Structures are given as C-alpha cells and as structure tokens.
Amino acid sequence: MKKEVPLIITFISGFLLIVALFIPHEPFGSLQERFNDWYIIVSGFTLILGVDSLLLYHWRKIKTKDKDAPYSIILIITFITVLLWGIYSGVKHGNPFAPASTFLRYFYTYMFVPLQATMFALLAFFIASAAYRAFRARGLNATLLLVSAGLVMLGRVPKGEIVVPFFIAITLILIAIIFVLEAVARVSLYERLLYFALALISLIAIIPLSILLREYLPALADWIMNVPQLGAKRGLFIGIWLGAIAMAIRIILGIERTYLK
Amino acid sequence: MLFLYFIFLLSPPGNVKARDVPNDAGGKIEVTWKLSPDDSLLDFYIIFRQTQTEAGWSTPETLMIVKRGLSKITDTDCKDGVKYRYIVRAVKGEEWVDSSPSNIAISSAQWFHKKRASALILLIIIVGLLLFFIQKARKGEELFIRKITGLDAIDEAVGRSTEMGKPLLFTLGLGTIADIPTIAGLSILKRVSKKAAEYETDLIVPCFDPVVYVAAQETVKEGYMEAGRPDLYKEGNVFFLSYDQFGYAAGVDGIMVREKPGAIFLQGYFYAESLILAETGNSIGAIQISGTTAVTQLPFFIAATDYTLIGEEMYAASAYLTKDPLFLATIKGEDWVKILLIAVIVLGIALETIAYFLKIPLLHFLKQFFTII
Structure with missing residues (x-):
C-alpha cells in the first residue's frame, strides 16, 4: 500500500490534468491552477524541512570542529539576524519590504541585491573563458562555430559592418601567411605552387569579400540566426518535448517511480 | 464656436x-x-x-x-x-x-477546446504508439538503444573520483519536483549514489528546492540500500542550500572550491547560473557530466563540461541505465513519433510550396490544422 496509494494519486492527477487541457468547463478549467495552489502550500511546508536541514548541516560542522566551521558560524549568525530583522521590520511597518523599513534599505538594497549582482557579473568573465575554449579552431566543427559566431557578433553590434573589412583583411592575411609558410616547407614543386596559389586567392578575396560582407553582414547574421540556428533549436525542442511526453506517460502509468523512493 | x-x-x-x-x-x-x-x-x-x-x-x-x-x-x-x-x-x-x-x-462555458483538437489528435497518436511499444516490450521483444557517452561516463567519473580520494558533487539545478528534467536528474542521481556506495565515496548533494531536497534524500538513501551499503549513507551530505538563484550558485561554487570534488554532475534544469557552476567545476579540474533540457544553457555546458546530455538524452537516462524493457519501449515509441513528425513536416513543406505557386487555398489544410492560437 505504501507504493500503490502514491501511484494511484499520480495516475489520477496526471490524467485529470491532461483532460483539463481540453475541457475549459468547470471543474476542469481551473484544475491546473488549483493543483498549482496545492503545490505551493505543500512546498511552503517543506521549506521548514529545508531550513532545518541547512541549520543542522552547519551545526554539525561547528560541533565536529570542521575546518570550515567559521563559515558555518557566519551562516547561522546571519540567518538568525536576517530572520529577526525581517520579523521586527514586518511588525513595525506591516511589511518587511515597506519603503521605510530598515530591513529593505540596509539588508535588501545595500547587501542582498549587490551580492546577487556580483554573482551575476561573474558570468561575463566565465563566458569569456568558456568562449575561448569553445571557439578554438581545433577541427572543422569548431572552425564553423568560430566563423559563424564571429559573423553573428559583428552583424549584431552597432557599426559592425564598418569593422568587418578589417576583420576580413586580418583573417585572410593570416590565412595567406599560413599558406606561404606551408609552401616554403614543401619539397614538391606542385605542392608549393598549390599553396602559393591558395595564398594568392586569400589575398585577392579580401576586397570582394569585404565589400560583400559590409553590404550584407546584418542580413547574413539574421539568416544564420533564423535559419540554421533556429532549425537546430526547433529540432532540439521537438526531441525534448517528445522525451518529456514519454517520461510523463512513464510517470502516469507508474513505470517511472524514481520520485517515489 | x-x-x-x-x-x-x-x-x-x-x-x-x-x-x-x-x-x-x-x-x-x-x-x-x-x-x-x-x-x-x-x-x-x-x-x-x-x-x-x-x-x-x-x-x-x-x-x-x-x-x-x-x-x-x-x-x-x-x-x-x-x-x-x-x-x-x-x-x-x-x-x-x-x-x-x-x-x-x-456567456457560456464550453466542454471542449476546439482550437486544441489538433493537439488532442497528436496526443492520441503519440500515446497510442508509446502504449503499443510498451505492450510489445511486455511480450518480451528485445529493444535496442544507442550508446550515450555521457551516461557511460558516470561509472568512469565515480571511479576516477574514488581513485583520487575525492568526494562527488551532484546538483539538480533550479528545477522544482514538478519539472520533468528534475525527475530525470533524480534517476541519474540514484545511479550515481549506488556507484558511490559501491566505491565507498562520499556524495554531496546541495539542493535548491526544499521538495527536491526531500526527494533527493530518499533517492540517495535508496541508492545506498540497493548497493547493500546503507551504513555508508550520510544524511548530512544531502542538504537544502538556498532558495535564491545566485545564493545557490555561490554556495555550490564554495563547496566546489573547498571540497574539491573529483567528479561533478550537473543534471536538471538550469538558468543563468549554469556557466558559473560549470566554469568553477572546470577550474578545480573535476570531471564534469552535465545534462539539461534548457536549450539556452546547453552551449555553456557543452563548452565548459566534459560530457553533456543534450535535451532528450536526459529523459532517456533512466531507460539507458536500467535497460528495463518497459522504459526502452517508450524510447522506441518516441523514435516512431519522430519519424511520423518528419513525414508530416516534409508533407507540409510540399503542400505549402504547391499551394503558394498554384494558389490553391485548400492545400493549406495541414498548416491550418496545426495552427493553435
């Protein structure tokens, strides 16, 4: 019975919610909203369990004199201070977030919001380091990623089309240099001529490519975003939603029971 | 005037x-x-x-x-x-x-949402196909599932972490228990906890959502019991961390830097904190296996972690790890629905192209059928 009852509840709830999607009439119409309300009530109670877990975790560290115990002491002191401060401001102003509340001004505006912003700001540096790794042209796929990302970035920034001729010129000159070095290193005359020809083509391509991209770069960036990028994304979405439906059916039918154990 | x-x-x-x-x-x-x-x-x-x-x-x-x-x-x-x-x-x-x-x-209430008729027909087809393959699996038919490198790497990651004498870190992201990626993450957590128990390695699971925390605690306990080592289970290692997005990211980053886990599992639904977590994990040299259905966060995981379960691969995790025929049947059914959808897309392209050039409005019927406003 310990498992059967939750399985029956899951089946009925899942089935009712699917039915409710197609029947706007009451009592089905507001079923999802009602279920969400119940979920919020239940999760409100589990928050007490969560706080208990957090405090217990840090209390254990203090008790066992763990090397990280000082952090745990700070956490518990901060927790109690914020809780009491919030209650005090709530009682005094009717709401801890009232404009005149010291809790809002000193804790929320001057401490909590800047700390959140600091964490979020770290993303800028992490994006740079991740992009460096992702954009290294190690193979054909990475090179395609690098080129398309470069084009989209230049196509989306203000005045990107002005920068693009310089970007193209530098890139193609570098490619030409690589071809020339390859040509010098080769022994066969045929190969040497081939690499010299490739270097020459790279140099000749600078002007027409610059003119073309200067004219059509924003359109090209939009095309990359709206056609190959969106196509791949939609493919992913179809797979994800089909997977989600399959998983939901497994849960409703009681095949998938991980959440029960 | x-x-x-x-x-x-x-x-x-x-x-x-x-x-x-x-x-x-x-x-x-x-x-x-x-x-x-x-x-x-x-x-x-x-x-x-x-x-x-x-x-x-x-x-x-x-x-x-x-x-x-x-x-x-x-x-x-x-x-x-x-x-x-x-x-x-x-x-x-x-x-x-x-x-x-x-x-x-x-004003009056309606008993059927007419604009969702196409969704209902599609749902009936999808569910019908899934139930058909479940029935086939029940009869004992063998089903094949392709190799998923990210899931194969779980054992390797746990093993490597054990050799290094370092704990494992598992995060279920910011999803609630009502999110399907979280449930998929829980099935991966069960496998990881079982392996952790077998290898006698510590497993740390900081949670964002209190309901998920309770479910994660039960899942890890079950994993240790299945491995026959309930004595190794440490209740304090699965804990609630914070209900604030960046507070959670800061907390998990702190654990990564202090505990230096040998393997990090990022499995669930993530938002902007995904890269903060994955890059910190990368900086400490841990082997990282990520998985999410959040399309906007997938590129970050692909760039910063060693293995990534892309979208539906996450949902296939429980089927792949258990090799249960009933689980595999739903994956097989999913593939058939994909074939059906590809056929419908190709047919739709053909019909719309013909309708455009020959100006036959009747040929827009497929587009109109699938247009839900």
Missing part, C-alpha cells in the same frame, strides 16, 4: 459587437467596436454594460475606461446565461457621444 465645432463633429464609435469568448470556462464576453473617426482627438472610451431584466434593459453601468486607439475589451465579470449588451462612449474633455447598443451576448 470651437466648442460647438466639437459638439457637432465628435463621431461615435461604430459597429459595436459582443460575443461569448470561445473555448473558455464561461463568465467572459468579448466586446469589439470600430474606432470613432475622431479617435486621435479623443481622451478615452467608456464602456457601459446593460443587463436584461424582466422589466427591460437595466440602467447602463460603467464597465471600464480604455484609452483611445483600443477597440477590444473582454468583460470578465459576466454571469453565464444572462443577456448583456454594451455601449461605447467616446469622450473628449466635457463632450461625449455614445455608440448604438451592441447585439445581445450571453
């Missing part, structure tokens, strides 16, 4: 129409009107409502005031079965002019 000019030239809104909002639970009437020709000169419109009683039409009551330029409102305060009609008043300063009353409208 100017005053009189306005009085005589202020034109009323026209063609006021009222209708029951379709496909709803009742209690709503949609009112539309043609803007007054003097719309640009107006201050606002006042919408009046009249109810039919036994004694005739009631005195008009003000329903709402809307700014100029708007020609549609929804009256959400109707009683089903009662007859209503509406008047729209155009107001300019002290002057106003009323439209003719609208037609009579009665």
